[in-house]
Amino acid sequence: MPPLSTRQRRTIAHHLIRCCILSAFGYYIVFLTRTGALVRYVEPNLAAAVKLSAIGLFATAIYQLHAALQEWQGNSAAPCDCNHEPSSSLAANVLLYGLFMLPLALGFAF
Numbered sequence: 001m002p003p004l005s006t007r008q009r010r011t012i013a014h015h016l017i018r019c020c021i022l023s024a025f026g027y028y029i030v031f032l033t034r035t036g037a038l039v040r041y042v043e044p045n046l047a048a049a050v051k052l053s054a055i056g057l058f059a060t061a062i063y064q065l066h067a068a069l070q071e072w073q074g075n076s077a078a079p080c081d082c083n084h085e086p087s088s089s090l091a092a093n094v095l096l097y098g099l100f101m102l103p104l105a106l107g108f109a110f
Contacts, residue, residue, distance in 0.1 A: 008071055014086045015068035019061045024104050026057035
C-alpha cells in the first residue's frame with residue numbers, strides 16, 4: 001500500500017472527528033434518557049423522536065467511520081462535484097468543530 005497523501009490524511013482526520021462528534025451526540029441522548037433527565041430538555045411529546053434520532057446519529061457516525069476506513073485503504077468516494085471537501089483553513093475547522101463540541105462539553109459538564 002503506497003503512503004497516504006496529505007489530502008488523504010486530512011480527509012481521514014475530518015471523517016474521524018465527525019464520527020466522534022456524532023457518536024458523542026448520540027451517547028448524550030442515551031445518557032439523558034437513562035438518567036431520566038431528557039424531559040428537562042425536550043418536550044415529553046417529542047421524547048420518542050429524540051430517542052430515535054440517536055439511532056440516526058449513531059448510523060451517521062458509522063458511515064463516517066466507514067468513509068475514513070475507505071479513504072485509508074485508498075478507495076475514496078466517487079467525485080460528485082457537491083463541494084464536500086472540508087476547508088483547508090485550520091482556524092475555520094477549529095471554529096466549526098468547536099461549535100459542535102461546545103454544547104457537548106457543557107452538557108456533559110453540567
